[in-house]
Amino acid sequence: MNWENRYQQADTPWDKGAAHPMLSHWLGHVVIDGAIVVPGCGRGWDLRAWAEAYPQHSVIGIDIAASAVSAAQELCRELPNVRVVLGDFFDPNTWQQAERVGLIWEHTCFCAIPPSWRERYVATAAEILPAYGLLLGVFFTDMDDEGAGPPWNTPVAELIERFSPFFEVEEAQVVHHTYPGREGEERSFQLRRRDT
Numbered sequence: 001m002n003w004e005n006r007y008q009q010a011d012t013p014w015d016k017g018a019a020h021p022m023l024s025h026w027l028g029h030v031v032i033d034g035a036i037v038v039p040g041c042g043r044g045w046d047l048r049a050w051a052e053a054y055p056q057h058s059v060i061g062i063d064i065a066a067s068a069v070s071a072a073q074e075l076c077r078e079l080p081n082v083r084v085v086l087g088d089f090f091d092p093n094t095w096q097q098a099e100r101v102g103l104i105w106e107h108t109c110f111c112a113i114p115p116s117w118r119e120r121y122v123a124t125a126a127e128i129l130p131a132y133g134l135l136l137g138v139f140f141t142d143m144d145d146e147g148a149g150p151p152w153n154t155p156v157a158e159l160i161e162r163f164s165p166f167f168e169v170e171e172a173q174v175v176h177h178t179y180p181g182r183e184g185e186e187r188s189f190q191l192r193r194r195d196t
């Protein structure tokens, strides 16, 4: 997938022009020890929501598409706690200078990568997060169309199996509060990095 082309052609059906509605479940309610990281942040809607709710925390968006990064920087230009990085989430160099990370927010990055990269995603998240750090996210687990993605569906059992070696599942629930058209397709997960 050439993500930059998709942004340049404004062919971005995943972009709803607003933060994920489920974020209200966590914003302001979750205690975070460190920076907030949003992989595949796109045009930055979720990034802005996190930054406004946690002005005392650094909020770092990562995206591989330059046009998405520019749009996110523009959207968040008045929020001094936001940094948007043009980079590859899976590249260790992206993280060399990073401060302590307290939370990763996952929304339509995991479903956007080829399924063969899922192991790398889990390993990268586990590497970035210190013990007891949080990975919160919404995942496509119940899409009817499981054909060629992106987005690629991931069954709940597979998600739990993949994350469990590094993360404890503190909460998993069907997402009722979502964008029109995604009803019944997503589950939210609250995952805590194990101390191992």
Ligand SMILES: C[S@@+](CC[C@H](N)C(=O)[O-])C[C@H]1O[C@@H](n2cnc3c(N)ncnc32)[C@H](O)[C@@H]1O
Residues within 6 Å of the ligand: 003, 004, 014, 015, 016, 039, 040, 041, 042, 043, 044, 062, 063, 064, 065, 068, 087, 088, 089, 090, 107, 108, 109, 112, 113
């Ligand atoms: C389906 S879009 C979702 C964007 C955003 N989360 C949203 O909901 O609007 C997936 C995003 O992940 C980015 N992406 C894909 N692979 C990436 C990688 N390896 N590192 C960083 N970003 C990546 C794409 O450029 C794209 O912006």
